[in-house]
Each structure stands twice: as structure tokens, then as C-alpha cells.
Amino acid sequence: MGQNENTPAKQKLDVLEERLRGIEGTDVYGNIDATQLCLVPDLIIPAKFKVPEFDKYDGSTCPRSHLIMYCRKMAANINNDKLLVHCFQDSLTGPASR
Template structure:
């Protein structure tokens, strides 16, 4: 009597599901790129890797830096950067609808590699490129009143990343001048100044956690105080007998 090999049957079904998913994803890639007189030529006919899974991209909508967007695509596709056709197809899925119209208007067969696609893309939206900042932009920064340390750290690091050739010690000095004077963190920087922004950020993490804990404790105290006031108002409205019963 023949026996039913459950494991073999389950393996076949799993393989079939993988093949079906691969075919569906490959068709989605091709449909995203296939247009009338497409700028892609041979790229459309290239087959995607069998086990490729489409990453989730941040859509480019002309509000961000095109160079940053290309870098974002390269990071997401780090395992497939040598597959030019796949990089090109996936790049299209990261464009919002108005940007796809730009791609459709490119001459037929004008894109034959990911590099040429990026060159055309950056040239088209170069006006969206974030302008580089000079070192003086760091020294003009100040922590706003009631601005939390974590928010200020994020704002300062974003500015620092836009400064060309910013020496670590210079960035640390700019931060020390920008932080609110008299705070525990500022005192810590004055007593023992870090040598790099990495050291500064590591030390700042402890003060960020302390700030969060103090905020949470203050919120709890406020809630308890509000509850006590509510109970006091209720007791004031009660008669002596009701108070005794309570």
C-alpha cells in the first residue's frame, strides 16, 4: 500500500508559492516600467532574481533632495546594486505619480543603466538639492526655550551633516555654545568637554533619558494632584453624614 509523503507534498506547495510570488513581483516591476516608447529598452526584458523581495521605498515627491533619494534607493537595494536592470525597475516604484510623467517623457531607449537614470533624475530635480551650509550656521544655533534636549540634538546634527568639512572639535564647541546655560548637561560639557560628536551624543543619551524620566514623574504628580483636587471638591459638596459614610 502506497504511503502519502506529507513533507514532500508540503515542500512542493511551498516551492510553488515562492514561484508564484516571484512571477507576480516580476510582473509588477515590468508593468511599472513598461510604457509606450519606454526610455527602457533591454532593461524591460531582464529577469529579476528568483527570491527577490520588493523593499518599501520613501516616495520622491519633489520635496526632498534627489541625491538623498538616490542614496536611499542604494541602501534599500544594497544586496542587488550590481543588478542594473533590477535597480532601474525598482527606482520607478519609488517615484510619486507626477514624477512618473517625467520618466515617460524621456526619449525612447535613452536609459541603459542605473547610473544614466540617476544622472537624468538628479539633473531634472537638482533645484530640490539642499544647499550646503558653512560652519557659521552651527555657531548661530541656539537651544529654544522649553526645547527638549533630544529635539535639539536632532536639529543640530541635521545642520552639522549639511556643513562641508566640519571638524569634530569645532562641532563640539558650537554645540557647547548653543546648549542652554545652567542646565546639568551644559555643566557636564564645561567640566569635561568631549573630543568628538560621537562622544557628545553618547553622553547626551544619559541626559535625554533623565529628562524623559523627570517629565514622566512630573506628569504622574500632576495627575495625582488633579485627582486629589477632584476628591476635595466632592467632599466639600457632601453633607457631614455623607462624609462620615465615605
């Protein structure tokens, strides 16, 4: 049996390798630096900071009421604009989050 022989085992291996390449992709995204994905660059989150639980805003209710609720829950961090922007996305859902 030569190495180039097309055996059933070799065929199965070729199929599996092709599927694996399909799953892994072909480096479509290139080298992405995680800092390029940040919504707010240079954000420093305080060590003991916990994101408060928010009622999710989906766009069907009053946006002003949602902002008031958000500011009240984030009152301790009201002077940290970057943190406010970073956490705001978590308070949105559905069409409002797009």
C-alpha cells in the same frame, strides 16, 4: 412576429450591445506585445526577490538623499543595473513619477 421586427426587447438589446461595444472599445490598441511595454527589456527578477519598502519621492525634497536611500535599500542588488532601473520607478510618486 418577424425577426426584423423592432420590438422594445430588440431595442433594449441593441442599446445594451452598443454600450458594451463602447466599454470594450474597438480594438484601438491593436495587438500589443507585453514585452514592448517593459521599462527594462530582458530583465530577470531573482525568484525570491522582494521589492523593499521605499519612502516615495515626489520631487519636493532633495533628490540626492532619495538616491542614497534607494541605493542603500537595493545594496544587495547593486550589480544588477536592470533590476535597479526596474524598481526605481516604484520609489517615485506624483510629478516625479512622470
